[in-house]
Amino acid sequence: MAEEKQKKSESASKQASEGVVLIGKKPVMNYVIACLTFFNSGAQKVVVKARGRAISRAVDTVELLRRAFMKDLQLSNISIGTEEVARSDGQKTNVSTIEITITRQ
Numbered sequence: 355m356a357e358e359k360q361k362k363s364e365s366a367s368k369q370a371s372e373g374v375v376l377i378g379k380k381p382v383m384n385y386v387i388a389c390l391t392f393f394n395s396g397a398q399k400v401v402v403k404a405r406g407r408a409i410s411r412a413v414d415t416v417e418l419l420r421r422a423f424m425k426d427l428q429l430s431n432i433s434i435g436t437e438e439v440a441r442s443d444g445q446k447t448n449v450s451t452i453e454i455t456i457t458r459q
Contacts, residue, residue: 373397377404377412385415390423393458399430402454405437409452416454424458431455 373392375385385402392400404412420427433453438446 373400375400375402375415377402377408377415379408382411382414382418385411386419386423389415389419389456393424397458399455399457402456403452405451406449409450412452412454416456419456426459427456428459429454430457 375388375392377385389400389402402412402416416429420429431453432455435451436448437451439449441447
């Protein structure tokens with residue numbers, strides 16, 4: 355159990371150092387502020403990741419960041435895909451994913 359917690363904390367710290375923002379159910383402004391924090395701390399690149407219904411929230415986050423807060427941002431890469439996820443009843447289902455990489459010019 356302690357080993358799992360250690361792996362999770364290592365993964366979270368690795369993502370934080372690389373400038374990765376995982377989009378979930380929180381309001382869009384929370385994610386915009388997270389991206390701004392990465393850029394203000396010196397990061398040149400931030401990756402916004404989302405799955406399923408959160409994809410639209412990820413797109414809203416990037417567009418709000420680009421249009422309202424930081425005009426010098428550029429989309430360097432957008433990748434979409436599908437992950438196979440096991441549901442609670444044991445069946446597998448497909449979930450769409452998106453990764454948006456934004457860089458500061």
